[in-house]
Amino acid sequence: MSNNIVQFKDVSVTFKQKKNVIHAVSDVTLGIPKGEIFGIAGYSGAGKSTLVRTINLLQKPTDGEVDVFGKTFYKKEGDHVSSISTKDLRDERRQIGMIFQHFNLLEEQNVQRNVEFGLKHSGLKEKEREAKAKKMLDIVGLGDYLKAYPSQLSGGQQQRVAIARALANDPKILISDEATSALDPKNTDQILDLLKELNEKYGLTIILITHEMEAIKRICQQVAIMSDGKVVDVGDLLEIFVDSKNPTTRKIVGNSFNALEILKSMNIDVNKRNLIQLTYLSADITDPIIVSLYEKFHISASIIYSNIEKLGEQVVGTLIVDLLGGKEDQEAAVKYLEGQNIKVTELKEAE
Numbered sequence: 001m002s003n004n005i006v007q008f009k010d011v012s013v014t015f016k017q018k019k020n021v022i023h024a025v026s027d028v029t030l031g032i033p034k035g036e037i038f039g040i041a042g043y044s045g046a047g048k049s050t051l052v053r054t055i056n057l058l059q060k061p062t063d064g065e066v067d068v069f070g071k072t073f074y075k076k077e078g079d080h081v082s083s084i085s086t087k088d089l090r091d092e093r094r095q096i097g098m099i100f101q102h103f104n105l106l107e108e109q110n111v112q113r114n115v116e117f118g119l120k121h122s123g124l125k126e127k128e129r130e131a132k133a134k135k136m137l138d139i140v141g142l143g144d145y146l147k148a149y150p151s152q153l154s155g156g157q158q159q160r161v162a163i164a165r166a167l168a169n170d171p172k173i174l175i176s177d178e179a180t181s182a183l184d185p186k187n188t189d190q191i192l193d194l195l196k197e198l199n200e201k202y203g204l205t206i207i208l209i210t211h212e213m214e215a216i217k218r219i220c221q222q223v224a225i226m227s228d229g230k231v232v233d234v235g236d237l238l239e240i241f242v243d244s245k246n247p248t249t250r251k252i253v254g255n256s257f258n259a260l261e262i263l264k265s266m267n268i269d270v271n272k273r274n275l276i277q278l279t280y281l282s283a284d285i286t287d288p289i290i291v292s293l294y295e296k297f298h299i300s301a302s303i304i305y306s307n308i309e310k311l312g313e314q315v316v317g318t319l320i321v322d323l324l325g326g327k328e329d330q331e332a333a334v335k336y337l338e339g340q341n342i343k344v345t346e347l348k349e350a351e
């Protein structure tokens with residue numbers, strides 16, 4: 001059986017506006033593994049929100065199938081539609097919490113009442129709702145703010161209230177749609193770390209929609225890149241941030257690993273030099289490689305660019321060097337580098 005808690009199969013969503021047809025989501029097939037923090041990234045208008053809104057059928061697909069918790073929530077084949085019942089959908093939606101850029105709190109209610117509001121249809125008695133709200137606020141670090149009003153809290157604290165409310169029904173999935181986009185860097189990091197803690201402690205699956213690649217690097221295990229309604233790339237952090245050849249991915253992940261762009265901006269003609277990019281997990285590097293290249297192979301390596309970056313728990317280094325030396329020595333040097341767990345990529349621009 002698949003370990004995917006959400007499975008999209010050939011999902012499309014189109015909107016018709018007068019004469020215009022907008023293909024917000026086009027033919028997306030994607031699985032989201034249970035227990036992961038899964039990022040969905042892409043520019044504004046790429047279709048990220050529309051895609052995830054099909055999970056709890058806030059948005060019905062125009063075509064395709066959405067399976068959640070191993071059940072088919074919606075399937076449309078030709079003219080034939082099968083969908084879970086309204087009652088089942090209501091129950092299942094409680095298993096899927098959502099948080100947004102805007103915290104959507106009730107301004108005239110205190111923090112505790114805001115969280116209790118999330119439990120309105122839970123079947124719990126008033127005292128039980130109160131106790132649950134207090135417990136959730138403790139979990140998000142706001143146990144001392146039960147009687148405060150939203151306007152008395154910082155943006156980060158308000159988002160914590162929204163998280164407590166979203167988690168009050170003990171959902172299995174939390175969808176975070178640009179939840180940190182309105183926060184300053186410090187609050188952003190604190191909220192991301194809270195999401196990571198919730199994922200690790202409670203096995204909560206988190207779907208993180210964001211245009212902030214730093215957020216993805218900080219907490220996601222895998223990421224899908226969307227562009228023009230399509231998923232154009234999927235992979236773990238190394239595959240997306242370091243190895244991806246996909247032009248959209250490279251643009252979205254930024255310049256740090258986009259070596260050719262950087263070199264061009266430095267007016268370096270890559271095809272006239274013998275440039276190679278070395279990518280390595282810094283924990284793996286034990287040898288003094290630049291010295292070894294010279295001592296073992298008589299190759300001198302002049303450093304053109306270097307960068308170090310944290311991807312999740314891994315520290316990834318990138319070094320671009322110009323290799324000078326005999327051809328055979330160079331080949332032997334590349335073999336040696338690969339033997340040191342270093343990924344070696346020749347930098348040449350397509351003619």
Ligand SMILES: Nc1ncnc2c1ncn2[C@@H]1O[C@H](COP(=O)(O)OP(=O)(O)OP(=O)(O)O)[C@@H](O)[C@H]1O
Nearest residue numbers: 015017022024042043044045046047048049050051
């Ligand atoms: N209800 C709607 N009616 C018409 N068009 C819509 C509707 N919802 C979304 N769209 C359009 O669908 C496309 C995808 O929008 P969507 O909000 O899913 O993108 P996104 O990647 O989440 O970007 P953003 O972060 O800006 O919301 C956009 O062109 C948007 O204008």
